[in-house]
Amino acid sequence: MRIIADLHLHSRFSRSCSKDLTISNIAKACELKGINMVGTADALHPEWRKEIGELLELRDGAYYLKDGSSKTAFILSTEVACIYKRHDKVRRLHHVLYFPDLEAVDKTITALNERGRNLRSDGRPILGMDSEDLLKMLLEIDERILLVPAHAWTPWFAIFGSKSGFDSIEECFGDYSKYIYAIETGLSSDPVMNWRISALDNVFLISNSDAHSCNNLGREANVFEMEKPSYDEFRRILIEHDLSKFLETIEFFPEEGKYHADGCAGCKFWCEPEKSKKLAGRCPKCGKLLTIGVLSRVSDLADRDPNPTKPISAVPFRHVVPLKELIADSFGKRPQAKAVILEYERMVSLAGEFAILLDMAEKELLELTSPEIATGILRMRTGNVCVRPGYDGIYGEIHVYADEDRSKQVGLF
Ligand SMILES: [Zn+2]
Ligand SMILES: [Zn+2]
Structure with missing residues (x-):
C-alpha cells in the first residue's frame, strides 16, 4: 500500500x-x-x-x-x-x-x-x-x-x-x-x-x-x-x-520556506544570491549583515549548475501548497478566516487532504468544490504559481491566483 x-x-x-x-x-x-x-x-x-x-x-x-x-x-x-x-x-x-x-x-x-x-x-x-x-x-x-x-x-x-x-x-x-x-x-x-x-x-x-x-x-x-x-x-x-x-x-x-532567499527581516529587504554578493552581504537599508538563505548556501557548495538533471539515485518529488492556503487564496482571505476553515473542513471530511491535492482528477475536484478552488489545485500541480520568496525568518508567499482572477468570482459561497 x-x-x-x-x-x-x-x-x-x-x-x-x-x-x-x-x-x-x-x-x-x-x-x-x-x-x-x-x-x-x-x-x-x-x-x-x-x-x-x-x-x-x-x-x-x-x-x-x-x-x-x-x-x-x-x-x-x-x-x-x-x-x-x-x-x-x-x-x-x-x-x-x-x-x-x-x-x-x-x-x-x-x-x-x-x-x-x-x-x-x-x-x-x-x-x-x-x-x-x-x-x-x-x-x-x-x-x-x-x-x-x-x-x-x-x-x-x-x-x-x-x-x-x-x-x-x-x-x-x-x-x-x-x-x-x-x-x-x-x-x-x-x-x-x-x-x-x-x-x-x-x-x-x-x-x-x-x-x-x-x-x-x-x-x-x-x-x-x-x-x-x-x-x-x-x-x-x-x-x-x-x-x-x-x-x-x-x-x-x-x-x-522562511530562509530561502537572503534578507533582513527588520528592513523587509530580500535579494537573490548574486545581489547579496554585490552588496558584500550587507543590508542596503540598515547596513547590518544579511541572513544568508538556503539558496545562497546551496550555490556556494554546489558543483553542478542550477536546475541539474535528476541523478539516477534520486527519488522523484512533487510540489504542493497546503489546501487551506489554496482555499484562502481563491477567497482572497487569510488561511485562518472562518470561511476558509469551514470549506477546508467540509472538503477533508469527504476526502483526505493528500487525496485532494495529489490524486483527484479534475472532474472529481469539480464535484467536490468550486471551479476556482479546483483550478487552484490544478495550477499548483503544474507549478503555475506566483512566488514571493521567504527570507530571514519570514515565510514566502505562493499564489495560484492573480488579483484580477479573484475579482471575477464574487458571491460564490
Ligand atoms: Zn529543528
Ligand atoms: Zn536591514
Missing part, C-alpha cells in the same frame, strides 16, 4: 509548540490529511515518553493507539539539538532520531541522563555533544537507531547551515558518515536544489513537516510503498537505498 509518512514534528512539550499537540489529536489530524505513518516526536522527554507508553502499543512493526480509535501508525522519533565546538567553531545542528522500540528510547534516555543532559526542559533537548559522538553512542545502544540531519540547509541550526554547520557530511560525522543514509531537505530547499551537490547523490533526501501545531502536519512528507507501516521496512529502505519502495517526496515550493 502507499504509505504517506511525516516523520519530523513536535509535541506540546517542545518550545513554542501548540498545546493541541497531544497523541490523540496528532492521530486525528493524520487521518484528515491522509498521513498513514507519523513520528511520535519528542520521545526522549520524560512526560511525553510516559504518555507514549500509556497510550501507544507496538503492533506488527509500528506503534498504534491502544484504544483502537485510529489507524495512524507511529514511529518513535525525536529531534535533538547538538551545540558544540569543532575545529574552533561553534556548531549548532538539529538531528532527527528514530528508534525501533521503547527499549531503545529508554536506554538512550538513561545514557543521556548519565552524561548529565537535561531532557526535561524541552521536547527537543539540547545536547552539548559532537554529532559524531552522539551517533556513535546511539549505535552502541542499538544499531537499529537512525540519525537524519534535520532541515539540512537552514542558516542557524543545520548540518549545512551558513551560520552553524559544515560543508560536507564527512566533515561533520567523520568515520560515522557511512551511517548517514538520508538528510532532510527542510522547507526552504527542494530536491532540485540539493541535486546540485553531487556528494549528496548517495543519500536519500527526505521531507517532513517539522510541524509545531496539528495544522501544519504533512506540509512536507515521504511516500513509500510498504505492505504495512513498519519501522524495520523504513530503515531497510534507507539503508539499502531502495528506490523501488521510496516512491516520491512531497515538497513545499522552496520559496515558501
Whole structure:
C-alpha cells in the first residue's frame, strides 16, 4: 500500500509548540490529511515518553493507539539539538532520531541522563555533544537507531547551515558518515536544489513537516510503498537505498520556506544570491549583515549548475501548497478566516487532504468544490504559481491566483 509518512514534528512539550499537540489529536489530524505513518516526536522527554507508553502499543512493526480509535501508525522519533565546538567553531545542528522500540528510547534516555543532559526542559533537548559522538553512542545502544540531519540547509541550526554547520557530511560525522543514509531537505530547499551537490547523490533526501501545531502536519512528507507501516521496512529502505519502495517526496515550493532567499527581516529587504554578493552581504537599508538563505548556501557548495538533471539515485518529488492556503487564496482571505476553515473542513471530511491535492482528477475536484478552488489545485500541480520568496525568518508567499482572477468570482459561497 502507499504509505504517506511525516516523520519530523513536535509535541506540546517542545518550545513554542501548540498545546493541541497531544497523541490523540496528532492521530486525528493524520487521518484528515491522509498521513498513514507519523513520528511520535519528542520521545526522549520524560512526560511525553510516559504518555507514549500509556497510550501507544507496538503492533506488527509500528506503534498504534491502544484504544483502537485510529489507524495512524507511529514511529518513535525525536529531534535533538547538538551545540558544540569543532575545529574552533561553534556548531549548532538539529538531528532527527528514530528508534525501533521503547527499549531503545529508554536506554538512550538513561545514557543521556548519565552524561548529565537535561531532557526535561524541552521536547527537543539540547545536547552539548559532537554529532559524531552522539551517533556513535546511539549505535552502541542499538544499531537499529537512525540519525537524519534535520532541515539540512537552514542558516542557524543545520548540518549545512551558513551560520552553524559544515560543508560536507564527512566533515561533520567523520568515520560515522557511512551511517548517514538520508538528510532532510527542510522547507526552504527542494530536491532540485540539493541535486546540485553531487556528494549528496548517495543519500536519500527526505521531507517532513517539522510541524509545531496539528495544522501544519504533512506540509512536507515521504511516500513509500510498504505492505504495512513498519519501522524495520523504513530503515531497510534507507539503508539499502531502495528506490523501488521510496516512491516520491512531497515538497513545499522552496520559496515558501522562511530562509530561502537572503534578507533582513527588520528592513523587509530580500535579494537573490548574486545581489547579496554585490552588496558584500550587507543590508542596503540598515547596513547590518544579511541572513544568508538556503539558496545562497546551496550555490556556494554546489558543483553542478542550477536546475541539474535528476541523478539516477534520486527519488522523484512533487510540489504542493497546503489546501487551506489554496482555499484562502481563491477567497482572497487569510488561511485562518472562518470561511476558509469551514470549506477546508467540509472538503477533508469527504476526502483526505493528500487525496485532494495529489490524486483527484479534475472532474472529481469539480464535484467536490468550486471551479476556482479546483483550478487552484490544478495550477499548483503544474507549478503555475506566483512566488514571493521567504527570507530571514519570514515565510514566502505562493499564489495560484492573480488579483484580477479573484475579482471575477464574487458571491460564490
Ligand atoms: Zn529543528
Ligand atoms: Zn536591514
